Amino acid sequence: MAGTTHAPRTLAQKVWDDHLVVRGEDGNPDLIYIDLHLVHEVTSPQAFDGLRQAGRPVRRLDLTIATEDHNTPTLNIDKRIADETSRIQIETLRANAEEFGLRLHSLGDIEQGIVHVVGPQLGLTMPGITVVCGDSHTSTHGAFGAMAMGIGTSEVEHVLATQTLSLKPFKTMAINVEGTLRPGVTAKDIILAVIAKIGANGGQGYVLEYRGSAIRALSMEGRMTICNMSIEAGARAGMVAPDETTFAYLKGRPHAPEGANWDAAVEYWRTLVTDDGATFDAEVFLDANELEPFVTWGTNPGQGSSLSAVVPSPDDYSDPNERVAVERALEYMDLVPGTRLKEVEVDAVFMGSCTNSRIEDLRQFASIVRGKKKADGVRVMVVPGSMRVRLEAEAEGLDKVFEEFGAEWRFAGCSMCLGMNPDQLAPGERCASTSNRNFEGRQGKGGRTHLVSPLVAAATAIRGKLSSPSDLTVED
Amino acid sequence: MQKFTTVTGVAVPFRRSSVDTDQIIPAVFLKRVTKTGYDDALFANWRTDPEFILNQPIYSQPKILIAGPNFGTGSSREHAVWALRDFGFDVVLSPKFADIFRGNAGKQGLLTGLISEADCEKLWDALDAQPGVEMTVDLVEKTATLGELTVSFDVDDYTRWRLLEGLDDIGLTLRDEAAITEFEGRRPAWLPTTIPARHA
Numbered sequence: 001m002a003g004t005t006h007a008p009r010t011l012a013q014k015v016w017d018d019h020l021v022v023r024g025e026d027g028n029p030d031l032i033y034i035d036l037h038l039v040h041e042v043t044s045p046q047a048f049d050g051l052r053q054a055g056r057p058v059r060r061l062d063l064t065i066a067t068e069d070h071n072t073p074t075l076n077i078d079k080r081i082a083d084e085t086s087r088i089q090i091e092t093l094r095a096n097a098e099e100f101g102l103r104l105h106s107l108g109d110i111e112q113g114i115v116h117v118v119g120p121q122l123g124l125t126m127p128g129i130t131v132v133c134g135d136s137h138t139s140t141h142g143a144f145g146a147m148a149m150g151i152g153t154s155e156v157e158h159v160l161a162t163q164t165l166s167l168k169p170f171k172t173m174a175i176n177v178e179g180t181l182r183p184g185v186t187a188k189d190i191i192l193a194v195i196a197k198i199g200a201n202g203g204q205g206y207v208l209e210y211r212g213s214a215i216r217a218l219s220m221e222g223r224m225t226i227c228n229m230s231i232e233a234g235a236r237a238g239m240v241a242p243d244e245t246t247f248a249y250l251k252g253r254p255h256a257p258e259g260a261n262w263d264a265a266v267e268y269w270r271t272l273v274t275d276d277g278a279t280f281d282a283e284v285f286l287d288a289n290e291l292e293p294f295v296t297w298g299t300n301p302g303q304g305s306s307l308s309a310v311v312p313s314p315d316d317y318s319d320p321n322e323r324v325a326v327e328r329a330l331e332y333m334d335l336v337p338g339t340r341l342k343e344v345e346v347d348a349v350f351m352g353s354c355t356n357s358r359i360e361d362l363r364q365f366a367s368i369v370r371g372k373k374k375a376d377g378v379r380v381m382v383v384p385g386s387m388r389v390r391l392e393a394e395a396e397g398l399d400k401v402f403e404e405f406g407a408e409w410r411f412a413g414c415s416m417c418l419g420m421n422p423d424q425l426a427p428g429e430r431c432a433s434t435s436n437r438n439f440e441g442r443q444g445k446g447g448r449t450h451l452v453s454p455l456v457a458a459a460t461a462i463r464g465k466l467s468s469p470s471d472l473t474v475e476d
Numbered sequence: 477m478q479k480f481t482t483v484t485g486v487a488v489p490f491r492r493s494s495v496d497t498d499q500i501i502p503a504v505f506l507k508r509v510t511k512t513g514y515d516d517a518l519f520a521n522w523r524t525d526p527e528f529i530l531n532q533p534i535y536s537q538p539k540i541l542i543a544g545p546n547f548g549t550g551s552s553r554e555h556a557v558w559a560l561r562d563f564g565f566d567v568v569l570s571p572k573f574a575d576i577f578r579g580n581a582g583k584q585g586l587l588t589g590l591i592s593e594a595d596c597e598k599l600w601d602a603l604d605a606q607p608g609v610e611m612t613v614d615l616v617e618k619t620a621t622l623g624e625l626t627v628s629f630d631v632d633d634y635t636r637w638r639l640l641e642g643l644d645d646i647g648l649t650l651r652d653e654a655a656i657t658e659f660e661g662r663r664p665a666w667l668p669t670t671i672p673a674r675h676a
């Protein structure tokens with residue numbers, strides 16, 4: 001802050017320091033101010049119930065916003081929701097919003113959609129702010145240089161009541177990605193490669209900062225895809241320092257500062273970089289020039305490899321625990337070691353989720369499938385992240401591209417990312433999915449998930465086997 | 477949250493060890509949207525058995541649970557504490573608790589006192605000899621008394637202080653409300669708001 005001189009600090013430390021309300025003594029946690037609280041129907045009911053019981057109001061309604069996403073249907077959105085649990089969660093959020101005075105974007109509203117798509121698109125997610133949500137993929141917002149964390153229901157109640165959180169400082173890890181991505185390789189491939197490298201728990205206890213020329217070259221959508229999956233490496237948050245790309249994305253958005261406020265904001269935002277000489281607790285290096293399209297073959301996001309590889313064998317692993325985990329994953333995924341990944345046939349392709357459902361993701365998918373027909377017997381679902389994205393896509397005619405291709409063009413929500421709504425895989429079905437989790441049963445009981453980029457999803461939908469765009473021949 | 481000093485009430489000799497949170501409250505009850513009203517969910521799978529101890533009329537309004545070691549293992553669901561509280565329990569005494577359960581309990585006004593295995597057996601025997609008898613748990617003295625028998629229990633100083641003061645997490649933070657308000661006064665004007673501030 002003004003007038004204070006600091007030793008060199010990382011981006012994460014700067015944001016932390018600027019939100020310190022009370023410093024914890026003797027190893028007690030710090031009290032950190034929260035600038036933006038995003039709310040959805042799954043993790044908020046008990047938090048509001050807790051406030052009600054204690055007779056407490058929401059401290060800062062003007063820093064809180066809610067949307068419906070996990071349970072919303074993506075077809076027939078004007079009909080009553082059939083599943084009782086889903087309907088009750090959504091109705092409860094509506095009643096709580098009414099009672100406490102919360103801004104809520106309900107099904108049918110133009111700003112309704114996945115909470116992590118809605119915040120950035122409204123311009124509410126900004127560099128240097130603290131963002132929380134009762135959802136692990138809150139890390140998405142770190143793409144703007146915000147400190148964004150997923151929290152549990154009792155913390156949701158705590159933030160509603162106090163606009164603060166008690167937190168212990170995190171360790172920091174630099175993820176350096178230098179070089180230029182080859183054509184057909186995207187942000188999704190970077191993050192899948194990072195997680196495969198450091199492991200699904202490799203980021204535990206850390207805030208990751210993604211750095212290097214390959215990160216700088218990414219669009220905001222690409223950075224969001226990367227930060228989104230920080231949690232899949234076990235990290236508490238992921239961040240990218242703001243730059244001209246960030247400012248250009250924000251400028252003119254509904255909640256972005258204007259006039260003199262914009263200038264003041266940008267001046268501050270420019271200071272949000274890791275200082276030369278600041279040290280990270282850990283560092284990882286990745287060569288972007290070497291990266292290929294990536295795919296997961298197992299049941300956690302760390303179990304992935306280049307699409308040009310073969311299904312690994314448990315014998316490739318020296319650690320006995322890992323060997324057992326791989327064996328179990330391959331059994332669940334019904335994959336035989338040594339099979340070329342490009343020969344693996346899929347039943348479904350899911351294009352959506354908070355990882356890859358923004359307009360740029362849809363454009364990438366459309367660029368591959370335009371004028372083509374999907375493979376016979378493969379079900380292809382395209383689910384925009386928000387209603388605004390849906391309308392934007394339609395204004396560009398992407399809906400026609402998808403429909404002519406043979407894909408289902410749906411309304412906004414989490415959809416088959418976790419199948420809380422009717423969009424689910426049947427037992428044994430195999431899906432190439434642009435989402436972020438390939439856990440057993442994640443997309444439906446017994447369903448098998450391969451995590452991929454939008455480009456790989458598109459090529460796979462055309463060939464019916466896991467594929468990258470470079471595998472497409474003229475006939476395809 | 478209520479301030480906690482002493483509790484006097486019916487104690488249940490719960491001769492079971494490694495009671496996990498799935499047994500305390502089965503997953504099917506997690507679909508609910510409230511934070512209270514879980515009394516019917518507590519030990520739901522066991523309560524279908526008429527012989528189950530909490531189905532005995534003398535134990536219909538208990539306040540203290542004396543459980544075997546490793547109470548509260550398994551998934552970290554906060555509902556386990558809500559269900560015990562809703563059923564009427566203020567105290568669980570056990571020779572060992574799972575950490576996350578114990579952390580959740582301390583935040584929600586449920587005292588988890590650590591007793592020795594020998595004292596646990598003594599309390600069970602004494603309670604079996606006089607089913608339905610009341611006992612007193614004193615958090616100030618960290619003792620549990622049943623007639624002539626008094627045993628001491630352990631609880632960490634921080635949790636004890638919070639329980640004595642009746643402070644939940646939010647209450648604790650609101651002790652710093654002046655600092656929060658002061659911080660809010662320093663926030664730059666260009667920071668995002670989701671609605672025009674009501675009190676602007």
Ligand code: SF4
Nearest residue numbers: 137353354414417418
């Ligand atoms: S799209 Fe998937 S990961 Fe993202 S918030 Fe929804 S359920 Fe969670």
